[in-house]
Amino acid sequence: MKRPTTICALTENRPGVLARIAGLFSRRAYNLLSVTAEQTATPELYCITLVVMENDAGVEQVCKQLWKLIDVEQVVTLSPRPAVERQLVLVKVKAPNGQRARVREEAAVFHANTLHVGAETMTLELAGDPAQINDFLKALEPFGVLEVVRSGKISLLRSDATTFEPRRHGERLVKL
Amino acid sequence: MTSARKLKDAPPAAAENNNGVRQMLSGADMVIRSLAREGVDLIFGYPGGAIMPVYDALLNHSITHILTRHEQGAAHMADGYARASGRVGVCMATSGPGATNLVTGLATAYMDSVPIVAITGQVSSALIGTDGFQEADAFGLSFPITKHSYFVSRTENIPAVMKEAFYIARTGRPGPVLIDIPKDVQQRTALYEPPEAPVVLPGHFIAGKARDEEIETILGEIYRARRPLLYVGGGAITSGASEVLRRFVERTKIPVTTTLMGLGALPRYHPQSLGMLGMHGAVHANRAVTDADFLLALGARFDDRVTGRKDRFARNARIVHVDIDPAEIGKNVVVHVGVQADARCVLEQIMERLETGRLRDYGPWHARIEAWRAKQPLQALAKGVKGSRDNISPRYIVEEIGRLAGEEAVIVTDVGQHQMWAAQYYPVTRPRGFLTSGGLGTMGYGFPAAIGAKFACPDRTVVLIGGDGGFQMNIQELTTAVSNKIHVVIALFDNQALGMVRQWQNLFHDQRYSSVDLKDNPDFVKVAEAFGGRGRDVHDPEEVTPALEQALAARGGPFLLRFRLHNDENVFPIVPAGAGLDEAIGGGE
Numbered sequence: 001m002k003r004p005t006t007i008c009a010l011t012e013n014r015p016g017v018l019a020r021i022a023g024l025f026s027r028r029a030y031n032l033l034s035v036t037a038e039q040t041a042t043p044e045l046y047c048i049t050l051v052v053m054e055n056d057a058g059v060e061q062v063c064k065q066l067w068k069l070i071d072v073e074q075v076v077t078l079s080p081r082p083a084v085e086r087q088l089v090l091v092k093v094k095a096p097n098g099q100r101a102r103v104r105e106e107a108a109v110f111h112a113n114t115l116h117v118g119a120e121t122m123t124l125e126l127a128g129d130p131a132q133i134n135d136f137l138k139a140l141e142p143f144g145v146l147e148v149v150r151s152g153k154i155s156l157l158r159s160d161a162t163t164f165e166p167r168r169h170g171e172r173l174v175k176l
Numbered sequence: 177m178t179s180a181r182k183l184k185d186a187p188p189a190a191a192e193n194n195n196g197v198r199q200m201l202s203g204a205d206m207v208i209r210s211l212a213r214e215g216v217d218l219i220f221g222y223p224g225g226a227i228m229p230v231y232d233a234l235l236n237h238s239i240t241h242i243l244t245r246h247e248q249g250a251a252h253m254a255d256g257y258a259r260a261s262g263r264v265g266v267c268m269a270t271s272g273p274g275a276t277n278l279v280t281g282l283a284t285a286y287m288d289s290v291p292i293v294a295i296t297g298q299v300s301s302a303l304i305g306t307d308g309f310q311e312a313d314a315f316g317l318s319f320p321i322t323k324h325s326y327f328v329s330r331t332e333n334i335p336a337v338m339k340e341a342f343y344i345a346r347t348g349r350p351g352p353v354l355i356d357i358p359k360d361v362q363q364r365t366a367l368y369e370p371p372e373a374p375v376v377l378p379g380h381f382i383a384g385k386a387r388d389e390e391i392e393t394i395l396g397e398i399y400r401a402r403r404p405l406l407y408v409g410g411g412a413i414t415s416g417a418s419e420v421l422r423r424f425v426e427r428t429k430i431p432v433t434t435t436l437m438g439l440g441a442l443p444r445y446h447p448q449s450l451g452m453l454g455m456h457g458a459v460h461a462n463r464a465v466t467d468a469d470f471l472l473a474l475g476a477r478f479d480d481r482v483t484g485r486k487d488r489f490a491r492n493a494r495i496v497h498v499d500i501d502p503a504e505i506g507k508n509v510v511v512h513v514g515v516q517a518d519a520r521c522v523l524e525q526i527m528e529r530l531e532t533g534r535l536r537d538y539g540p541w542h543a544r545i546e547a548w549r550a551k552q553p554l555q556a557l558a559k560g561v562k563g564s565r566d567n568i569s570p571r572y573i574v575e576e577i578g579r580l581a582g583e584e585a586v587i588v589t590d591v592g593q594h595q596m597w598a599a600q601y602y603p604v605t606r607p608r609g610f611l612t613s614g615g616l617g618t619m620g621y622g623f624p625a626a627i628g629a630k631f632a633c634p635d636r637t638v639v640l641i642g643g644d645g646g647f648q649m650n651i652q653e654l655t656t657a658v659s660n661k662i663h664v665v666i667a668l669f670d671n672q673a674l675g676m677v678r679q680w681q682n683l684f685h686d687q688r689y690s691s692v693d694l695k696d697n698p699d700f701v702k703v704a705e706a707f708g709g710r711g712r713d714v715h716d717p718e719e720v721t722p723a724l725e726q727a728l729a730a731r732g733g734p735f736l737l738r739f740r741l742h743n744d745e746n747v748f749p750i751v752p753a754g755a756g757l758d759e760a761i762g763g764g765e
Contacts (some may be wrong), residue, residue: 010379015327016315023319057506064503070324070344073379170376174326174336 224270227297251281256628287615410437411475620649
């Protein structure tokens with residue numbers, strides 16, 4: 001059965017890494033729901049968090065193909081292991097004078113931040129797990145949601161263990 | 177030419193005098209120096225604006241450059257060189273069209289796990305991204321068709337990049353690596369530091385031996401099996417497993433079927449060899465796969481041309497899959513045991529622990545296979561059938577080449593019907609003796625690959641078994657063969673048609689022939705002669721032997737034999753696409 005699975009890839013920060021990964025998904029027809037790439041604590045290493053919609057065999061193939069890329073150092077599947085998950089959403093909602101207080105109340109319930117207040121709108125920010133964000137957007141619907149932008153999901157193991165193992169094999173010959 | 181020769185014989189250029197000592201070098205000199213450090217003495221290529229600094233640096237060094245007549249030819253020659261020798265092949269081209277012309281050759285090598293390093297010039301850094309003259313994103317183009325690739329933005333990185341590229345190309349599951357270098361990076365000078373440190377790829381390890389418990393598991397499966405079968409792919413050849421494979425099958429008497437890429441891993445007429453399986457495989461080999469209760473896959477990847485309908489493939493067997501590339505395990509077919517390891521290492525480990533006394537009696541299994549073989553022998557098709565005028569039997573030609581070319585010959589094929597006839601009938605006796613584009617199925621591969629193979633093995637006979645369609649795709653390399661006095665016998669199976677496509681239209685499209693007629697073919701013998709080679713038209717079956725003898729004995733250039741075939745000749749047996757291996761059409765009954 002296909003279900004969303006979070007995969008974290010630790011990659012070297014080298015030209016084309018993201019393009020190689022994106023190309024892998026398109027040419028092997030894997031189903032990609034979201035992707036996020038950012039630097040880790042080690043500047044030359046990036047963490048790329050992918051959410052894929054695949055069955056178990058599909059997830060295994062995705063992981064092996066990712067790992068096969070020379071610039072990918074480690075690949076870890078998080079779900080179904082317990083993990084903390086966060087996504088960021090920015091939402092622009094209608095907030096004319098009479099409605100503004102109610103929008104703020106709703107935002108407070110979700111501990112959302114107000115980023116901008118305009119003449120007719122408010123722009124709110126919330127970081128949460130995907131279900132929480134869905135609830136938040138639903139709660140704002142009655143006010144009139146004008147625009148929504150969500151980031152990809154990022155995730156770490158919910159335990160004392162680190163998601164990635166420490167680097168074991170030394171440094172690449174080719175320095176950039 | 178004289179001046180170039182003179183330079184070659186001159187003492188090494190200053191850059192080479194101070195081995196290991198830091199000095200200033202141009203990027204282009206670093207490229208050549210790095211090639212020399214990797215032991216490269218021959219490269220195939222085609223110059224152009226963005227790679228000119230490297231071509232200039234070539235004049236100061238002893239590396240031989242073979243000027244091809246098309247960049248695709250250079251890539252296939254590097255491929256043929258690599259497959260025939262087991263060494264890394266090197267090709268070089270300029271930016272833009274030079275790089276795009278390499279693409280088919282790199283994709284061909286990637287699909288068949290052939291080690292190549294391709295060097296491309298790129299427009300100068302300042303022009304990148306501006307759609308400059310002859311600019312194409314060679315680096316981006318390379319992603320889906322290479323094992324890895326580099327865009328070199330700094331001159332001082334060249335030595336390390338080159339060393340890593342060769343390492344990646346030849347280790348693990350080999351494959352092509354592309355290095356794209358902007359012109360100004362080639363021209364600039366920088367401090368040359370020989371890359372003495374070993375190559376490290378963090379997070380990656382190159383599979384070698386299997387773990388002891390994995391070997392025990394495989395042995396347990398072998399001991400339990402009553403109808404075992406070895407399914408051997410190109411990985412056995414890459415890993416150099418032939419010798420231990422032979423010892424293993426002679427000790428266990430387990431029958432062996434090979435893929436197209438695995439031909440030569442075991443001699444064709446070894447008693448335990450069933451020949452090739454798959455779409456055009458031998459009937460007894462395919463039935464053995466279907467009936468086996470244990471299948472040991474060694475360095476093979478369950479390609480759709482091998483498995484046919486997947487849910488019918490080896491449906492009675494427990495499957496153990498040994499592959500150096502873990503991504504191949506479980507990719508196409510669900511296996512019971514997957515082992516990420518080198519094929520040769522695994523066979524050697526098995527041999528260390530094998531207790532022959534625990535093997536079951538395979539007598540009934542052999543008898544069953546022999547009964548199939550006797551009923552539908554591939555050989556019977558050929559025996560006594562030579563064909564008639566302008567309708568020479570392709571099977572007869574293949575067998576005659578096999579008889580006359582000798583065991584040490586290198587056979588190279590193009591792609592199509594002739595390729596399958598060669599795969600079915602050629603008596604391949606040794607690894608790296610049969611080169612063919614198996615995965616990508618690249619028409620036009622054969623001739624340049626044969627030239628590359630001859631450069632790699634100048635003392636061996638090299639025969640191209642080609643078709644009239646594919647030969648015309650890289651016919652320009654006749655010049656390369658002539659000017660380098662490369663003796664390749666071109667056995668052209670000319671049926672004035674795109675035979676394999678025609679065969680499918682014949683069998684599966686109600687004989688609706690669409691764009692397969694090549695009756696306007698040129699006079700290939702005259703073409704060969706116009707290029708400076710020799711050739712001979714062969715109309716009658718009785719001429720086959722003398723013509724082959726003449727061509728094989730010739731020296732000093734290519735010799736083309738145009739064999740006239742009838743276009744109604746089809747390749748049998750054939751497992752139709754989507755059918756199971758036990759549902760073949762034809763096969764000699």
